[in-house]
Every structure is written in C-alpha cells, then in structure tokens.
Amino acid sequence: MTREKIITGLTKEELEHDLLELGEPKYRASQVIEWVYNQRVTSFSEMSNLPEELRQKLSLIYRITALTPVHDSLSNDTTKKYLYQLQDGRYIESVIIPASTNVNGNRSTRQTLCVSSQVGCAYGCKFCASGLDGFARDLEPSEITGQLLAVEEESKKKINNVVFMGMGEPLANFKNLMHSIKIINAEWGLGIGARHITVSTSGLAPEIRAIADQPLQIRLAVSLHGASDKVREKIMPINKKYPINDLIESLQYYNSKKKHKITFEYILIHGINDSEEQAKSLAKTASSLRAKINLIPYNKVEGLHWERPPETTQKKFLSILIKNGIQATLRKEKGHDIEAACGQLRLIKEKSEMAQKITG
Numbered sequence: 001m002t003r004e005k006i007i008t009g010l011t012k013e014e015l016e017h018d019l020l021e022l023g024e025p026k027y028r029a030s031q032v033i034e035w036v037y038n039q040r041v042t043s044f045s046e047m048s049n050l051p052e053e054l055r056q057k058l059s060l061i062y063r064i065t066a067l068t069p070v071h072d073s074l075s076n077d078t079t080k081k082y083l084y085q086l087q088d089g090r091y092i093e094s095v096i097i098p099a100s101t102n103v104n105g106n107r108s109t110r111q112t113l114c115v116s117s118q119v120g121c122a123y124g125c126k127f128c129a130s131g132l133d134g135f136a137r138d139l140e141p142s143e144i145t146g147q148l149l150a151v152e153e154e155s156k157k158k159i160n161n162v163v164f165m166g167m168g169e170p171l172a173n174f175k176n177l178m179h180s181i182k183i184i185n186a187e188w189g190l191g192i193g194a195r196h197i198t199v200s201t202s203g204l205a206p207e208i209r210a211i212a213d214q215p216l217q218i219r220l221a222v223s224l225h226g227a228s229d230k231v232r233e234k235i236m237p238i239n240k241k242y243p244i245n246d247l248i249e250s251l252q253y254y255n256s257k258k259k260h261k262i263t264f265e266y267i268l269i270h271g272i273n274d275s276e277e278q279a280k281s282l283a284k285t286a287s288s289l290r291a292k293i294n295l296i297p298y299n300k301v302e303g304l305h306w307e308r309p310p311e312t313t314q315k316k317f318l319s320i321l322i323k324n325g326i327q328a329t330l331r332k333e334k335g336h337d338i339e340a341a342c343g344q345l346r347l348i349k350e351k352s353e354m355a356q357k358i359t360g
C-alpha cells in the first residue's frame with residue numbers, strides 16, 4: 001500500500017499534481033475533493049460531474065478511504081469507541097468524547113475525537129495498554145484522516161476538536177502526522193482550526209523543537225506523569241533518553257516560538273507519583289513554563305498492577321497546584337467502562353483477540 005493510492009492521504013496540491021500527470025486539467029482535483037470532503041461520497045462512480053472515462057481511470061488508481069469499520073462500543077457516559085481494520089489487516093481504535101457542560105452549566109458543542117497515530121507503540125509507558133504489546137507500524141496520513149471521516153459518517157456529528165492521544169506516539173510518526181494535520185486543517189479538507197488540534201507526546205525533545213518550528217498554531221500536550229527523574233523513570237522509559245531537564249529545554253524553545261500554553265498530562269498513580277513533594281515539584285516546573293496541568297486519575301489496565309489514588313489524595317494534589325498559582329484541573333474519567341479512557345487503547349494482534357474484544 002502506498003500513500004498516493006488513497007485520496008484522503010493527499011493534499012489538494014498533490015492531487016492536482018497527480019491529475020496533471022494523468023493528462024487531466026487541474027480543476028478536476030477540486031471537483032474530486034468537493035465530492036470526498038463535502039459530499040462525502042465513497043466511490044468514484046458517484047462523482048457525477050466527472051466524465052465516465054475519468055471516473056473509471058481514477059477508480060483503477062485510487063481508493064477513497066483507508067479504513068473499514070469493524071465495531072463500535074458506547075460507554076454509559078456516551079463516549080464511543082470505534083474499531084477499524086486497515087488494509088493490511090491490522091486494527092486501530094478512535095474514541096469520540098462527548099461534549100461536556102461548561103462552567104456556566106451550558107452544554108458545550110465540542111465534539112472531540114481522540115485519534116491513533118501508530119499501530120501499537122514502542123515507548124512502553126508503564127500505565128498504558130497501547131505500549132504493552134509493542135509496536136507494529138506507523139499510520140499513513142490517509143489512515144489518520146480516515147478516522148475522522150469514518151467517525152463523522154457513523155456518528156453524523158461534525159468533529160471540531162482533534163486530540164492525538166490514541167494509540168501511538170504521534171511525534172515518532174512526525175512526517176505522516178504533519179501531513180495528516182495539513183489535510184485536517186485545510187479549508188478544502190476537514191476544516192478544523194489549528195487551535196482545535198492537540199498533539200500529545202511522551203516527551204520526544206528533538207521533535208518538540210521540530211513541531212515548534214512548524215507554522216501552524218497547533219496545541220501541544222506533554223505526558224509528564226512524574227515531576228522528578230527518579231519518579232518519571234519508573235513510569236516512562238523515554239525519560240532515560242530525554243530526562244526532565246532536556247524536556248524542559250525543548251519546551252522552553254517551544255514557548256519561545258508559540259503563543260499558546262503547553263498542557264502537562266499527569267496520571268495520578270497511587271503511591272507512585274501522588275505525593276505532596278511531587279505536587280510541589282510539578283507546580284515549580286509548570287510555573288517556569290507557564291503550563292497548564294490536567295490531572296487524570298489512573299485508569300485500571302488489565303495486566304498492570306497500579307491503582308488510582310483515593311479521592312482525598314487526588315484533591316489534595318490538585319489543591320497544592322492551585323495554591324501555587326497553576327491552572328490545573330482534575331479530569332473526570334470518560335469511557336472507562338469500554339476501555340476507551342486514557343491509556344486503555346490496546347494493540348490487537350490476532351483476529352481471535354479482535355473477536356473477543358467485540359463479544360466482550
């Protein structure tokens with residue numbers, strides 16, 4: 001499978017270039033794109049303003065989408081998880097997170113999709129199911145954009161917020177990530193503003209600098225999960241390669257290039273990273289970087305032995321951050337009952353595993 005064979009992995013310029021090479025006028029690319037992103041057709045035969053000969057030619061060269069929907073499961077809190085099969089038979093998952101109520105008690109219109117960027121993950125963060133079974137491969141741009149198109153098609157909802165927090169380390173798939181973001185952001189494409197796209201990383205310092213150099217004002221979230229090297233190393237093996245000081249330097253560089261605030265994601269794990277000392281140290285780091293903090297009570301993952309701290313500990317940790325002037329929230333868990341919560345998406349290696357997942 002090559003990226004060029006799937007329309008939803010191409011930018012408008014790339015499609016124009018391809019069509020010119022096929023001896024077609026450039027405007028045909030705009031017509032195809034209009035059918036794909038506005039009319040949401042899934043076959044070339046439906047593109048009625050293209051000559052029949054061209055429709056046939058295109059259908060021999062391209063596919064429109066890269067994903068086949070396999071299954072979806074709905075949580076009690078209306079979070080919904082989707083399972084897709086890729087062309088090589090592998091599986092990925094995406095999660096749509098319901099709009100929540102804002103501080104004024106009004107329902108937000110935000111429809112957030114948590115997308116995967118790789119099949120499996122090589123980074124092995126100790127709280128995360130995605131890394132448990134290792135890494136299979138990077139996703140192609142069409143397999144990333146395809147998650148949005150497929151979920152919008154099934155849910156009949158317009159996604160207006162995208163978080164790269166599903167399976168995989170997005171910055172380890174940098175080229176395809178940025179390519180897919182171009183399509184997600186483009187007015188001719190999925191039309192989602194850069195400020196509504198968040199890339200989450202386990203802390204790949206060189207790629208944080210690279211993303212800082214990108215012109216788009218996309219947001220950055222960093223999985224910190226430990227405020228000292230000693231604690232963070234227990235949770236995130238990447239910390240050995242890029243210790244906290246290296247990470248901080250890359251984030252200082254990021255801050256020098258971007259206006260919006262970085263977010264630190266911090267999963268609270270009982271007896272591991274939930275001490276007062278960690279809270280104070282985290283507050284210091286966040287303050288120096290003007291970062292916001294999202295505290296996430298640990299979600300149980302089968303095969304992992306950690307527990308979430310009692311509510312009193314969670315609240316105390318939050319209060320220390322707030323007392324130190326940090327903008328921090330304690331996230332309400334969503335999708336826990338369908339294993340769609342943070343760190344719960346898991347690599348499916350075998351068909352039998354997939355069947356088991358569907359039947360529960």
Ligand code: SF4
Nearest residue numbers: 121124125128131168
């Ligand atoms: S948290 Fe992210 S980087 Fe870490 S193992 Fe899970 S998917 Fe990979």
